[in-house]
Amino acid sequence: MTSNTIMRNRITSTWARAGSLLIAGLAMSLTSCKHQEADTVTPQSSTSTTENQTVDSWILDNMQTYYYWNDKIPANPDKTLAPSDFFDSLLNTYNATTNPEGDRFSWIEENASDLTSSLSGETKTTGMEFALYLRASGSTDVIAQVLYVLPNSPAANAGLKRGDIITKVNGQGITTTNYQSLLFDDSVTNYTFGLGTVSNQSIVDSGVTKSVTTTVFQANPVYLDSIYTVGTKKIGYLVYNQFVPAPNGSKGSEYDDQVDAIFAQFKSAGINELVLDLRYNPGGYTSSSANLASLIGKGVDDSKLYFRESWNSTLTPVLQKQYGSDFFLQKFSTKAQNIGSNLSRLYVLTTDRTASASELIINGLRPYMTVNTIGTTTYGKNVGSITITDDTGKINWGMQPIVFRSYNSLGQSDYSTGFTPTTEVEEPITLYPLGDVRDALLNEALYQIAGTAASGRHAATTVRNPLPVLGSSIQQKAKGGLMVKDMKISHL
Structure with a gap:
């Protein structure tokens, strides 16, 4: 950076309680209204045919109601299969050639509490x-x-x-x-x-x-925020790794409030450019995604549409009758901390770990402002899931089926193969700390904003990573990506 550059970094201390949140496609916390009258079924490595049939009947009943592709469920699935195999047999399985719009994201867990804990931020981890x-x-x-x-x-x-x-x-x-x-x-x-x-x-x-x-560890999704001053440019920078409103077990909005406070500081400092680092953010709660978008969007308020959802044809009229058409709409919020009036554009840093609620930010804000992406192509998840558990406690399984697709205010949802970056920059094999102006993705953003390279050269000249990629722990824990809609549906 130049001599007149001021950098403020703050890495937020994490909660020492529990978990790193499993986030990524649109998920909704849903207590199933499909009650089973059999005895409690405890997951075991080997279950009887009767136990399988009990669980499988519960799975099928809920999938026929909520699954986005419920019209493609086999007519007579084999209920003697183990529940995980039975669940898989119902899916509209993705195939790049024959079924490119198929399901890549639905999954089931033997222990519902493990599923809900991970979605809430509790995991056993090295950190x-x-x-x-x-x-x-x-x-x-x-x-x-x-x-x-x-x-x-x-x-x-x-x-x-x-x-x-x-x-x-x-x-x-x-x-x-x-x-x-x-x-x-x-x-x-x-x-x-x-x-x-x-x-x-x-x-x-x-x-x-x-x-x-x-x-067991609680990861604070608000990882780092900074302000960089280069000439007349005052640049806000936020590393945000998960869309989570609050720590596990809290019914508050502590993490969303923390993001609000950062944007209040951005606004007070008069920032006129913003770099949002979502390169490792696999998604999360749509409420937190809407909160962040409401802080950034130009000219947005609670009358403007952030995104809408489409559900299956069986459930749509039922939901519309019970909840009204607003059920399918996620509006922005009117936020005093919004900085959109000071921005002419937004820069988002992306990789193939950027998924779901992160991609929702890109898609949802593009109708309202220029969104430039720097990095590599995002994951490509424009569909959302809900968490289904048995509220009687008699069945201990939990499942996360895809139930809807998201569209921005212009009706756009064409990113199932990911968003191609405006400027492609790979992370090299030599990594600098997040927030360091030598970091390849941040460096390129600062170069595009200020017109000069922050560290003498910009990312377009950096050496690419020569090693073939296998994946990441982020994708492993997030099952590819989640968007979590935090609500309950009962008595449909």
Whole structure:
């Protein structure tokens, strides 16, 4: 940055309670009104045919009512199947060639409380998120690169940081055949990570290790906010990693209030440009997405439409009769902290981990202002799910089926393959801290805003990451992405 640049960084301390929220497509908290009269069914690794039929009947009943593609459910599904297999047999399965608009996102869990806890922000975690790459092109060896570490988490306390490269887990080299068991096994609580370094774009073992014990942890989605001043440009920057209104167990809006407070500071400081960093945000609650959009949008208030939902033809008239047409509409809020009048455009930083409620921000604001995206193509989730559990407590399963599709105020919903970036910038193998002006995506945004490179050169000249991508822990926990609509439907 130039000498007249002022940077203020604040990494928000996380709640030391529980969980990192599982977020990403439009999900609604839904207590099922389909009551079962059988005895409580406890999930087991091996269940009887009778138990399967009880659970499967409950699954089918709810899917026939709520599933977005309920007209494609098989006429006579096999109720002797294990519940997870039965659930899968009902889906309108996605196929890139034959069914590109099919279902990529619905899933079921054996324990409903685990499902709802994860959606509310409770998970057992080391406190870091990472990307997975092949160690070299054509190799079966895998590395995990740390994308960010939650403050005060076990990973942070062990000294792990963004950019660290993990080559071994508990003494074993990571490969394409064992990375799932080494990195995503919930029964493992103690990890010793062997680290590597980058040498001439290759990964070399360093011999350094870090030991971490998992814990139940609450991740604050408001990760970092900054203000950069470059000449006449005063640039607000927010790293926001999940759309979550409040910590698990709270019925308040603590995290939304925190975002409001940041925008109040932005407004007071007179920022006239905004960079919203959603590169690691797989989505979350639509209420929090609407809250953030209401703080940014130009000329928006509670009379303006943020997005609307379309449900299946069976349920739509029922919902309309019971709740009215407003059920399908998400309006903006009128916010005193809104900075839209000072903005001519918005910059959003994206990767393929940017999904659902994050993509809703891009799609929902584009009718009201110019939205430029910098990074790589987003995930592509324009549909939403609800959480279905049995409120009698007799069935312990929980499921998350897709139930609606979202459209912005112009009727646009054409991003099932993701939003292609306005400016493509890959994250290189060498990562700088989030908020550092040398970070490739932020650097490019500052260059486009100020017209000069913040660190002497801008991201278009940076070296691309040469390693083939396998995925990330963010996509693993988010099942691809969630948008969560926080409400209950009863007695339909």
